[in-house]
Amino acid sequence: MILVTGATGNLGKATINSLLNKGIAANDITALVRDESKSHEFKSKGIQVRFGDYQNFESLKSAFKDVDKLLLISSSSEIAHRFEQHKNVINAAKDTGVSHIIYTSFAMKDLRRSIMAGDVQYHADTSDYLKQLAVPYTLMANTMYADMIPMLSGNNILNEGVSIPAGNGKVPFLPIKEMAEALAVVLTTDGHEDKEYVIAADTAFSFAEIAKQISDILGKRVAYDQPPIDVYIARLVQNGFSEDDSAYLTRYSEAIATGEFDTNKSDVKQLLGRSPISLRDFLIRIFGQ
Numbered sequence: 177m178i179l180v181t182g183a184t185g186n187l188g189k190a191t192i193n194s195l196l197n198k199g200i201a202a203n204d205i206t207a208l209v210r211d212e213s214k215s216h217e218f219k220s221k222g223i224q225v226r227f228g229d230y231q232n233f234e235s236l237k238s239a240f241k242d243v244d245k246l247l248l249i250s251s252s253s254e255i256a257h258r259f260e261q262h263k264n265v266i267n268a269a270k271d272t273g274v275s276h277i278i279y280t281s282f283a284m285k286d287l288r289r290s291i292m293a294g295d296v297q298y299h300a301d302t303s304d305y306l307k308q309l310a311v312p313y314t315l316m317a318n319t320m321y322a323d324m325i326p327m328l329s330g331n332n333i334l335n336e337g338v339s340i341p342a343g344n345g346k347v348p349f350l351p352i353k354e355m356a357e358a359l360a361v362v363l364t365t366d367g368h369e370d371k372e373y374v375i376a377a378d379t380a381f382s383f384a385e386i387a388k389q390i391s392d393i394l395g396k397r398v399a400y401d402q403p404p405i406d407v408y409i410a411r412l413v414q415n416g417f418s419e420d421d422s423a424y425l426t427r428y429s430e431a432i433a434t435g436e437f438d439t440n441k442s443d444v445k446q447l448l449g450r451s452p453i454s455l456r457d458f459l460i461r462i463f464g465q
């Protein structure tokens with residue numbers, strides 16, 4: 177039995193779809209859900225649903241009965257709570273006899289020394305915690321989602337260009353769907369115990385290069401503009417993000433600018449047995465119509 181946490185989120189849903197596409201029987205997949213109203217979509221496909229909240233240890237223990245492989249998708253709760261929540265999941269998995277825990281970490285050069293360490297070091301803490309435990313683990317260090325490019329670039333690329341203060345820093349952006357496929361491979365094949373994989377594209381691109389690629393796709397010039405930090409934050413707020421989330425997203429752009437995502441390593445081709453979709457083809461899907 178495979179259990180996927182964060183099943184109602186983008187990566188969890190995509191991973192369950194990848195598992196189904198690989199021919200895994202729906203009743204061999206369990207979705208961990210904390211909100212009953214979000215369970216119907218899974219039930220209608222024959223996927224098992226169990227209820228559990230990362231905050232509630234006992235709920236996790238009963239949800240993890242008979243689970244062999246557990247995918248812990250990192251929490252989207254308030255950052256200060258995430259490591260404690262992950263420890264709850266890991267401890268409950270250990271107590272219930274789960275044989276393999278797979279965790280989605282984050283691919284940066286150094287999570288603890290990053291300029292956004294306060295935002296991301298819980299990934300390093302969770303990874304270290306897992307390594308100390310006598311349960312086989314796999315760490316999947318995901319790069320930034322390619323799906324975030326429009327939002328990070330101002331959400332109005334066609335009219336206003338690519339607008340983000342990210343300097344010439346490069347990111348090996350990868351679509352969520354490809355990350356999910358890599359997770360499904362690790363969940364369904366042997367030999368991944370106690371390994372760490374970097375889930376990123378082979379090639380990293382700067383936002384200037386992304387603007388150029390979109391220009392080529394559209395057949396018209398798309399500028400790359402680097403607004404001052406305060407202007408960028410104000411625009412995120414205008415686009416509906418809270419002040420805190422806007423400041424958080426701005427720290428991403430600063431970390432991009434200093435090259436922190438350009439890790440120059442990818443295990444995706446090895447896991448998928450093919451090259452992942454190129455950024456250009458991903459951008460064509462978004463902007464090519």
Ligand SMILES: NC(=O)c1ccc[n+]([C@@H]2O[C@H](COP(=O)([O-])OP(=O)(O)OC[C@H]3O[C@@H](n4cnc5c(N)ncnc54)[C@H](OP(=O)(O)O)[C@@H]3O)[C@@H](O)[C@H]2O)c1
Binds near residue numbers: 188209250
């Ligand atoms: N690599 C990247 O670029 C990137 C970008 C964004 C986020 N992330 C990280 O990757 C994770 C997965 O991304 P995503 O896009 O799938 O996020 P998402 O769509 O926000 O999904 C987060 C999932 O976590 C669940 N969750 C949150 N708090 C929980 C709790 N206390 N107990 C049980 N479940 C809880 C949510 O459940 P509900 O549906 O009930 O809320 C949801 O299923 C995020 O949580 C975040 O840590 C990575």
